[in-house]
Amino acid sequence: MATSITRYVREKGEIPLAWAGSTLDMNYLNFGDALSPVMIALLSGKPIRRAPMKSFAPRLSCVGTIGHGFANGEVWFWGTGCSNWANPSAPAAEKKPFVPSPESHFTVTATRGPVSESLLSAKTLSHAVPYGDPVWLLPRFYKPTVKKRYKLGVILHLSELANREMEAVPRKEIARFRIPAELADDIHLITTVTELHVGALQSKIDEILSCERIVSTSLHGMVIAESYGIPCLYFAPSLSKDGLQSVELTPGGDVDLRIVDLYTGLGLPKIDVYNQPRPKPSDWPAIMKAIDKSWSPKTFDGDALINAFPVDLSPISAAPGETIWEHKALTDLKLRHDVGELNRLDRKEFPGGAKVAAARFPDESPKGAPKAAARAVAEKTVSEPAGEDAAAKLEKKKSSVALLKRIKSTLPPGSVPLAWAASSPKFPYANFGDALSAVMVAAISGRVVRHAGFDSNSERLVAVGTIGHAISKGTVHMWGTGLDAQRCPGNPNPAPYQRPAGTEFHVHAVRGPKTGAVLRAQGIAVPEIYGDPVYLLPKFWPMDHVAKTHEIGVIVHLTELASQDPAATVLDVMTRYGIPPERKGDIRIINTITERDASSLRAKVEEIVSCRHILSTSLHGLVIAECYGIPSAWFATYGQGEGRELKLDDDEERVDHRVRDFYLGAGVTRLNAFCLERRAKPEWDKAVDWIKATWRPLTYSPQALFEAFPLPKAVEFEATPWPVEPKVLKALKF
Structure with missing residues (x-):
């Protein structure tokens, strides 16, 4: 007989999956978390809909240490990890033990390891379900031939990074990631921060595979290395002894509980690790020798994990000449969400809570199926700050609507005033890059674009081009603009950029960090959103x-x-x-x-x-x-x-x-x-x-x-091609 989650998926034609995904205030993915919808899509071939962790609707949980973040309703766990704290990110004195939630109904089909099993099922370490991180199955779907470029890849945890940029930059006080100049071509730092699309996840895997060896503080850095057979060691930061050593895998010991859970799930009572305190520089040749000396391949029962998959299996395969990353099941994944909107839609579907959900999708599975009372009252950092996201989006919406209203009050009605390097009597043609500014603004806004002067007293947009240094007066909305740091408004001679008087700046995005740094040095607020709109x-x-x-x-x-x-x-x-x-x-x-x-x-x-x-x-x-x-x-x-x-x-x-x-x-x-x-x-x-x-x-x-586009959009990012009315483009005067 079908389980409730199977019946729900069959009726809806999609899988409700809750994961620690990106929100609107994040311009990046965390590599391991983002692989959760990827693994479900690979095995099911179905569309994935992100569901809230706290909900009354049936939903799945897959990759990540997130089990403690769920509350209410019916949750099906497959390969999930769980913390022993309800609020693991809190200061030590404020942490609360993970306790059950009486309004939750958990069904555990597989967990990452025995620690998570005991927490999610309220049982002793009984091995009643299969163990394993679902990411370990990835080589069954994607096993490319990647040229080895580095002798050692070093994967940093998010907490060790100075920022959320796409290049690994450790926090300044962490010395163990410093690389001497003579080893710069051999040692490669890798961040788990990736771009907001599945192609970036593929690139991150390829980046790891380009390394002959791996040391990692990141759990999923270890999972990728082990599953693809790359010699590796966990890069411990705080054991009592430094260097290579064998450590017992015991909950409450010195090794990260996630690592304990992962490797005890493989049946290992202890593992070799390399301890390097964060404030001390690393001996990289010694680390590589330690890996070569100690690592051996691990055995993982992937079939048992697949057999425990809680919905209908329909694994995808790559088309001839392609990889699975070009498959529609992955390219259609949405990896960044308005969490407030997710919660609103969830409440709309199940206004009556758990009873309504249970009545619509009763569980028809055999009575002996493994079920357990729920455990989880998630802390804010895990359960996603829905209120903050909703408020931020509302504020952004109010700002764009206000700008639109002001634009509508101008002549001609509803047109968008845009400053760009347009044609003139002296130059009666369009310069390709500059003119595309008007094209992009028209395409996204769906509105007629009219030219505004660089030194106009009006409110206007500035988009494509190295023109930010020429803009002055009025109210300026910059979006994807560049500038010349050695030019000033109204000054024909080279001179360091100075903020023009009588000009109000609203910067929504700039072309790159160099432009951003020049504007910030002049006291202008600039978000870390970069790109040329022509892209x-x-x-x-x-x-x-x-x-x-x-x-x-x-x-x-x-x-x-x-x-x-x-x-x-x-x-x-x-x-x-x-x-x-x-x-x-x-x-x-x-x-x-x-x-x-x-x-x-x-x-x-x-x-x-x-x-x-x-x-x-x-x-x-x-x-x-x-x-x-x-x-x-x-x-x-x-x-x-x-x-x-x-x-x-x-x-x-x-x-x-x-x-x-x-x-x-x-x-x-x-x-x-x-x-x-x-x-x-x-x-x-x-x-x-x-x-x-x-x-x-x-x-x-x-x-x-x-x-970041500062006006209401007439198109959606995922749509291709964008539908733009011909009259909007025909009205453009370049």
Whole structure:
């Protein structure tokens, strides 16, 4: 007979899953937590709907130390971990033991280990259910061949990070993660912070697999390493003795309870660990020797865990030529939510609480099925701050509505005033990157966009372009804007940027951290939301229809053109752009100047997308290449025809400040460049070979940038293509 959760899933056609997911005030995923919906989708093939941890509705729980966070209603646990504290993040003196909740009904089909089983089922360590973290099953679905790049990967726990950026930056006081210069190419720090999409989870797994060995403070760093057979050790921070040692796995001992739970679930009474106090530098060669000496593969009964799956099994498989990460079951996953809205929808579905849920979906499973009284009154840090999220969203909504009302009061009615580098009598054409500012704002808002002056006294938006330094007066809403730190409003000469008087700034997002730092230094509040709005262009113009007709597209900057018009060719002195007669059909020089209409801009995008590789001195040439996944490199204007990996976080490295700002904002610290002086002879084959050997797709997600858009949106981020009324684009005057 079907269980209540099985009947619920069959009726709804989706799986209600509660996990420690991202909220609207988070612009990142925590790697291990985000794998919870991935594992359920892999085994069920069904859509996943995020459910609140506290609910009266039937719901599943999977990956994570979250069992203590559930209350009320019916919860089915499969591979879940649990803390022995109701509020594990509280100070020691304020912690409360985990106790049952009488209004909850827990069914435990599998847990991460015996510690979690005893907590969730209120039993002694009886091994009545299978043990194992569901992430251990991942190699059954995804087992790529990844080249080893590092001798040792070091995976940090969230608590050890200085920030929530995409690169692992330890807290300053933690010395054990310091890497000497001579080992910089061998030791790789890995953060569990990832971008807000499933492709970033794949990239994170590949990043771990690129390491010959692993030490990890993160539980799921250990799970990935062990399950894929990478030699590894738990990187303990606070044992009484330093270095390699064998430790007993006992609850209440010195080893993290999550690690105890995981490995006792594998039937191990003790494990080897490497203890390194956080304030002391690590002996990395000694750590690698310790791993080589002590690690052995672990045995895991994955079949038992799969057999305990609490809903109908229908595992997915990858299509020919693809991986499971391209499967619709994963690409459709929504990984960031408005938790307040989740709670509202939950209350709407089950207004009568547990009795209504039980009446609609009675449990028809045999009476002998394992069930237990509930345990969990979750603390705020685990059960998700619904009130705070709802309030933050409401405040944001009020702000955008107020701005819209003010815009509606202007002429023409309902149009959006946007400042961008538009055409003029002196320059009667559209510059590609600048003009796309109006396209993106029109596409997202669904409204006619009209040009506003850089020094207007009005309230206006500023979006695409390195133009922030030219904006003054009135009320300014910046969204994805860049600036030149050595330019000032109204000053034609180079000078450090100074905040203009009489200007009210509301910054919703900027192009990158360099722009953000300049504005913050002037007392302007800037959120850590980065990105160029043009990166969203594939949502509007997918370009799936465009055939590849050229091997190399070379996008030149305005300053390299012989004249300022759409037909302009490159200056004669720019000899590096010379094309031999036999390569005329392979290489296309692309001018960024177009006619003043949306169709011409679209044609320019098609021209770029028709190229298999891109070299660009133009920032937006690179942005277009990256967002459409075209292998590319920055075409540096120095060098003798060699590829270089440039360090973006080194201010001494010769990189265009606009390019540096964009890529740093995308979470990249190394830039692939092909370096060739403008008056040098062409080196096309070397350039293409360098791109082929070094280019990797960006893992950046523009969702946070999209969410920061300061007006009500006419489109949804997940939709493709965005439906935009033709009249909105036709009205644009570039």
